[in-house]
Amino acid sequence: MKNVLARLLEHPGIWRGRSFTRVETLSTGFSELDARLGGGWPKVGLVEILATHLGSGELQLLLPLLARVTQRPQARWCTWIAPPLNPYAPALAARGVNLARMLVVRTSKGPQRAPEWATEQALISGACDVVLTWITQPLKPRIVRRLQLATQRGRTLAFLLRPWSSRVAQEPSHALLRLGIEPDHDGVRLSILKSRGGMTGQWWLALDGARAAVGG
Amino acid sequence: MSTRALRKAFPEPRSVEAPVQLSLAVAPAGSPPPAGPPAACVTQARLAPAVPELWLGVHLPQCDPALLQRLGVLAQRFTPRVSLEPPDGLVLEVLGSLALFGGVARLYRAFRAGCRAAGAAPVLTLAPTPLAALVAGRSGVSFKVLEQQLLVSAVSALPLTALRWPPQVLQRLSRLGVYRIGQALRLPRAGFARRFGKDCLRMLDQLVARDADLRPLFTVPERFRAKRQFVREREHHTEILQALQPLLVQLAEFLEARQCGITRITCRLHHRNEVHTDCVVRLAQPEAAAARFREWFAERLGKMALPGPVRSLELRSGELQSRTPVHESLWRPGEHGGGGEAGLLSGSQELIERLRMRLGESAVQGLRCENSHCPEGASRPVSPLAPGFQRGAGVRQVTAQPVRPLWLLEEPQLLPERKGWPQLAGPLRLGRGPERIESQWWEAQGVARDYYHATDGNGIAVWVFRERRPPHRWFLHGLAG
Numbered sequence: 106m107k108n109v110l111a112r113l114l115e116h117p118g119i120w121r122g123r124s125f126t127r128v129e130t131l132s133t134g135f136s137e138l139d140a141r142l143g144g145g146w147p148k149v150g151l152v153e154i155l156a157t158h159l160g161s162g163e164l165q166l167l168l169p170l171l172a173r174v175t176q177r178p179q180a181r182w183c184t185w186i187a188p189p190l191n192p193y194a195p196a197l198a199a200r201g202v203n204l205a206r207m208l209v210v211r212t213s214k215g216p217q218r219a220p221e222w223a224t225e226q227a228l229i230s231g232a233c234d235v236v237l238t239w240i241t242q243p244l245k246p247r248i249v250r251r252l253q254l255a256t257q258r259g260r261t262l263a264f265l266l267r268p269w270s271s272r273v274a275q276e277p278s279h280a281l282l283r284l285g286i287e288p289d290h291d292g293v294r295l296s297i298l299k300s301r302g303g304m305t306g307q308w309w310l311a312l313d314g315a316r317a318a319v320g321g
Numbered sequence: 322m323s324t325r326a327l328r329k330a331f332p333e334p335r336s337v338e339a340p341v342q343l344s345l346a347v348a349p350a351g352s353p354p355p356a357g358p359p360a361a362c363v364t365q366a367r368l369a370p371a372v373p374e375l376w377l378g379v380h381l382p383q384c385d386p387a388l389l390q391r392l393g394v395l396a397q398r399f400t401p402r403v404s405l406e407p408p409d410g411l412v413l414e415v416l417g418s419l420a421l422f423g424g425v426a427r428l429y430r431a432f433r434a435g436c437r438a439a440g441a442a443p444v445l446t447l448a449p450t451p452l453a454a455l456v457a458g459r460s461g462v463s464f465k466v467l468e469q470q471l472l473v474s475a476v477s478a479l480p481l482t483a484l485r486w487p488p489q490v491l492q493r494l495s496r497l498g499v500y501r502i503g504q505a506l507r508l509p510r511a512g513f514a515r516r517f518g519k520d521c522l523r524m525l526d527q528l529v530a531r532d533a534d535l536r537p538l539f540t541v542p543e544r545f546r547a548k549r550q551f552v553r554e555r556e557h558h559t560e561i562l563q564a565l566q567p568l569l570v571q572l573a574e575f576l577e578a579r580q581c582g583i584t585r586i587t588c589r590l591h592h593r594n595e596v597h598t599d600c601v602v603r604l605a606q607p608e609a610a611a612a613r614f615r616e617w618f619a620e621r622l623g624k625m626a627l628p629g630p631v632r633s634l635e636l637r638s639g640e641l642q643s644r645t646p647v648h649e650s651l652w653r654p655g656e657h658g659g660g661g662e663a664g665l666l667s668g669s670q671e672l673i674e675r676l677r678m679r680l681g682e683s684a685v686q687g688l689r690c691e692n693s694h695c696p697e698g699a700s701r702p703v704s705p706l707a708p709g710f711q712r713g714a715g716v717r718q719v720t721a722q723p724v725r726p727l728w729l730l731e732e733p734q735l736l737p738e739r740k741g742w743p744q745l746a747g748p749l750r751l752g753r754g755p756e757r758i759e760s761q762w763w764e765a766q767g768v769a770r771d772y773y774h775a776t777d778g779n780g781i782a783v784w785v786f787r788e789r790r791p792p793h794r795w796f797l798h799g800l801a802g
Contacts, residue, residue, distance in 0.1 A: 160781045164727045164802030182669055189728075193799065194688040194700035196725035204688050208673070208705055215680040223676055230672040288780035 128281075128301075131262070134169020135310060141297065142282070146170060149260050150281035151253040155269035155298070159189055161286050162293040163266055165312045167237070172201035174234045184208045184227045186238040187220040206234075221248055228255035228263055236263040243273070250279040274298060375416035375425075375467060377432065378446040378454025384409035388441055393539045395435045399428065404451065404536035410458060411539070412451040425467065448472065451536060452528045456502070459483040473529050477503025484524060490517050502528070545575045545583075545638035554593075554630035558622045561590070561631055565618060566611075568636045573611035576641070582607025585639030588618065592629040600625060605674050605706050607644040620678045673705055695760050695768055696729065696798065723756055724774070726784040726799030733796035736785065743795035747778020749785065757789070774801070 113119075130144035139145045146152060156163045175183050183206055185192060198204055210227075212219035224238045244267070256263050267273060269285055278299060285296035292311040299305070377399075379392060386408065393411055396403040399422070402414035415428060422428035429445065436443055446464040448454040453476050457464035460483045466475045479502045481494060493516070499505050505513075506525060514522045526532035547568045555561050565588065576582060584607055588600040602617045676685050686702040687710050693699045703710055736743040743749045754773030761767075769789035777783050782801035788794050 158779050158781050160728060160783070160800035160802055162782075162802070168727075168802075182672070190800065191700065191729045191731060192688060193696075193725060193727055193729040194690045196727050197688070198690050199725065204690065205710060207688055209686045209688060209702070210676055210680065211684045211686070212680055215684065219680060223680065226675055227672060230669075230675070232669040232672045288782070290780070 131170060131174070133166070134173070135166075137308075137310060138166075138295070141306070141308070142300065146262060147281050148262060149256055151249070151256050151263045151265065151279070153249075153265045153267065153278055153280040153283040155267050155273060155283070155285045157269045157285075157287040159268075161288045162312055163286050166286065166293065166295075166310075167264065168197075168200050168202070171197075171235060172203075175203035175206040176201065177234075180206045181232055181234040182206060182208050182227075183235045184210060184233045184237070186210045186223045186227065186236065187212045187240070188237075189239050189241075221252070224252060224263065224265075225255050228252065228259045228261050231259040231261070233259065233261050236261055237266065238263065239266045241268055246277055246279060253279045253281070373416065373469065374414055374449055375419070376412045376448055376451045376454040377415045377429075378448065378451070378458040378464075379411045379413075379436075380444040380446070380455065380458030380461075381409045381441060382444065388439070391439050392436065392441060392443070394541055395439055396432075397539070397541065398435070399432060401538070403539040405539045406455055410455050412454050412536070414451075415447075425465075448475075450528060450530045451534055452524065453530075456483040456528065459485075469530060473503075473506065476528060477501060477506065481505055484521075484528075486517075486521055486524075490521060493517070543579070543641055545572050546636070547571055548633060548635045550633045551631070554632055556630045558619075561634070562615065562619055562622060564634055565636070566615060568634065569611045569614045569618070572614065572636060572638060573609055576609035576638075576644075579641060580644065581641040582609045582644030583638045583641060584608070586614065587637045587639070589635040589637070590627065590631045591633045591635070592627070592631060596628060598625070598627055602678075605677075606670055607642040609644055617674075617678055620675070624679070670706070694758060696725070696758065696772075700729065724753070726782075727802030728800040730798055730800075733786070733798045736795040736797055738795060743785065743787075745777040745783065745785075745797060746781075749775045749777055749783075749795075751775045755787075758786075759789075770796075772798070 128150070129148035130142070130146060131148050132145040133139055133142065154163050154166075171183055174180060180203065183202075185208065188209060192207075192209060194204055197207070210223050212223055215223070220238055220240050221244070224236055227233050227236045244265075249265070252263060252265070255261075265280070269287070274285065280299065281301055283297070283299040285298050287294050289309055292309055294307065295310050296307040297305045379396070381389065381392075389405060389407065389409070389411060393403055393405050396411060396413045400413050400415055400418050403411065404413075405411045419425060419428060422431060425447065429447075433445060444458045444461055446454045446457040448457060448464065448466050449469050449472050453466070453472060454464075456476065456479055460479050462479070464475065466472055481491060481500055481502055481504075484502070494500075494505065499508070502525075506529070510522065513525075523532055527534040549564060549568055551564065555564060572586070584604045586602045588602075590598045590600065592598070600618065600621050602614070602621055604617070608614070673685050685705060687705040687707070689701050689703045689710075691699050691701050736745055736749075738744060739748070752774040754775075755771035756773075757769075757771055759767070759769045770786040771789060772784060772786045775783050775785050783797055784799035784801065785795060785797050788796075
């Protein structure tokens with residue numbers, strides 16, 4: 106009986122509020138986070154990460170993913186757009202990131218809104234696996250929606266890294282997933298602010314836990 | 322030419338050689354020298370080329386590659402058979418053009434006038450073989466030999482150095498007392514080939530027209546150039562781009578027909594009063610598609626501020642480069658496991674080009690690890706299109722290194738201190754450390770630091786250091802990320 110019910114519920118026309126929508130996922134490298142997100146990061150789509158400060162642990166949260174994606178034999182680019190500081194190559198290489206698949210795009214000399222433009226170009230080109238964009242200026246919801254649509258076109262996973270203020274947290278977002286992150290004793294406090302069909306909540310995550318999951 | 326064929330062409334009459342030399346040796350002192358050269362020596366009689374030729378040699382006393390190219394173009398007015406001899410010479414075959422130009426003297430004068438107009442004062446020579454013309458030019462003598470029969474005696478007086486053989490060959494010949502071409506021509510063939518190589522022997526043969534001297538012909542590098550005049554002046558970028566479109570299509574067809582691509586296109590926009598603006602597009606790899614060109618010009622023109630309305634357009638290509646068309650994969654990369662190596666590379670190249678076009682050449686970078694103890698020196702930006710970068714060349718596998726931060730500050734940032742303790746949003750809590758990093762003593766700006774992993778007042782993991790030398794200041798150098 107239960108089996109039959111489960112099969113019925115798999116019908117694509119049925120959507121249940123608390124169930125995870127069936128999307129392809131990539132493991133985050135943290136088993137606890139994987140469980141909370143229903144498998145991991147979406148393979149295609151826009152994820153917003155709001156951090157209270159630069160260096161709250163947002164990059165360490167993404168590292169296991171970056172390492173796995175760039176090490177694949179047919180890896181596309183992993184593009185960092187408008188990073189606030191210099192990414193440090195030895196540390197990235199030591200954590201398993203393949204530097205030969207990494208691009209860093211500086212937009213300080215570009216025109217206004219250059220980070221958004223570069224992100225859209227990187228997304229629709231289809232030449233990137235992951236795009237990380239740091240944007241400190243306020244973003245219009247229209248632009249976030251445009252970027253989300255662009256991820257579908259190029260089949261790319263994009264992360265928008267933005268400062269966490271109460272105003273930003275309140276504005277509506279078209280991202281598939283919205284996470285808040287703040288530093289906490291030897292780890293981070295993560296809050297799911299929005300997810301499609303997933304749950305919301307807040308919990309503590311040890312960043313060192315990734316090493317066991319990644320396997321070195 | 323196979324060895325057998327060579328032997329057939331140049332028989333080695335070893336048995337003949339000895340008696341001839343013997344006869345020379347025993348000849349009485351007063352007797353006249355033998356009439357012709359001995360049968361076995363380098364000037365062994367052979368068939369002259371079936372078609373007589375006359376070569377005009379041009380030697381530039383100062384070598385200048387650009388001038389040589391210009392003279393090559395000039396020479397093509399006289400004959401299609403022009404061959405450059407870098408760095409300082411060129412030869413042209415003029416026998417077929419003599420009738421048109423009215424004889425040797427007139428042609429000579431016409432060519433010299435052309436050279437003078439181009440700003441060159443070369444040494445001109447005439448000889449039945451190209452090499453003889455060149456060699457005579459290099460020796461700087463006036464040399465006009467029109468007939469094949471007179472060639473050997475004319476070149477005999479020229480110095481051997483003008484042949485530009487390797488120095489050790491010339492040195493060994495000089496030890497034998499051979500300084501002039503005539504002396505070299507009288508040496509025995511077999512011995513000459515054995516001692517100085519077959520190449521030198523072949524050059525001597527070519528010099529006196531006993532071996533074919535085939536030279537690559539000079540062709541002017543092809544360029545695309547097209548112009549378009551407007552009936553009325555155009556002001557808007559979109560209008561200009563529209564007008565440019567047919568020219569771009571022509572350019573693409575031109576390239577397609579030649580299986581070539583270009584990496585540089587210049588569009589010259591002419592305004593009133595002879596003013597013009599150049600819009601240059603540079604590409605990372607040879608390209609030949611009109612749609613791509615249009616996209617890039619749209620990018621460039623959109624950014625440019627023009628001094629006035631545009632009256633006419635001129636499109637010029639850079640040098641043509643051979644292009645291998647890549648086959649696109651059926652699926653886009655990432656789709657159904659699609660995206661072959663070629664498709665992946667071309668897509669990624671295109672992204673880099675597009676980003677560079679708007680943000681500047683240096684905006685797109687890759688990263689590389691360097692062998693350096695100094696933290697600032699261990700990470701270096703490189704061009705992502707640099708050879709080998711995408712294949713991971715130069716990526717060192719980092720093993721068992723102390724933990725490093727993911728972000729590094731451009732310059733270490735001085736931290737304020739309170740009661741002798743560093744402050745960053747409150748007092749720092751020091752963790753792992755110290756790790757001592759010192760640069761080599763011979764470096765001028767020595768680095769001597771004790772690094773600590775620490776946590777600041779907000780709970781951010783940071784990487785700080787304290788100077789080992791007074792005044793022992795504290796600096797922030799990285800963020801864990």
